[in-house]
Amino acid sequence: MARANILVVDDDEAQLKLFTSILEKKGFYVESAITGEEAQELTSGTDFDLAIIDIKLPDMTGDEVVREFRSKGKEMDVILITGYPSLQECINVLDLGIQEILLKPIDAGELLRVVEDSLS
Numbered sequence: 077m078a079r080a081n082i083l084v085v086d087d088d089e090a091q092l093k094l095f096t097s098i099l100e101k102k103g104f105y106v107e108s109a110i111t112g113e114e115a116q117e118l119t120s121g122t123d124f125d126l127a128i129i130d131i132k133l134p135d136m137t138g139d140e141v142v143r144e145f146r147s148k149g150k151e152m153d154v155i156l157i158t159g160y161p162s163l164q165e166c167i168n169v170l171d172l173g174i175q176e177i178l179l180k181p182i183d184a185g186e187l188l189r190v191v192e193d194s195l196s
Contacts, residue, residue, distance in 0.1 A: 080126060081123065081125050082127070085115045085128070086108075095128065098184045112136035112137075112140060112141040113136075119150050120148075124150075126155065128155045128191070129155070130156075131177075138158075143172065155174070158178075158180065178190060
């Protein structure tokens, strides 16, 4: 598999570091952001193949981040993650082309399986 560019967005710094470490060890190029605004800034200068985004961020929701990406023509695959699943969150993202919604805690094997499935 070619080296993919992945954006990870999560306000939990420990989770962010863990995901980044797991993905980099598998050979992926990873950029990370703690807020939706920071994620928007990163995507203005880089094309990502995949974004992994927490649904609950301090400045906006994960689906708002994805809507901003889409409005700017960014068509990367997206995996949403959450520790607080609700039916409404799932309904809100149906029209965004989300590959999967993962529930925290997420183990390394599950993360890698979903990432590799999304990129294949």
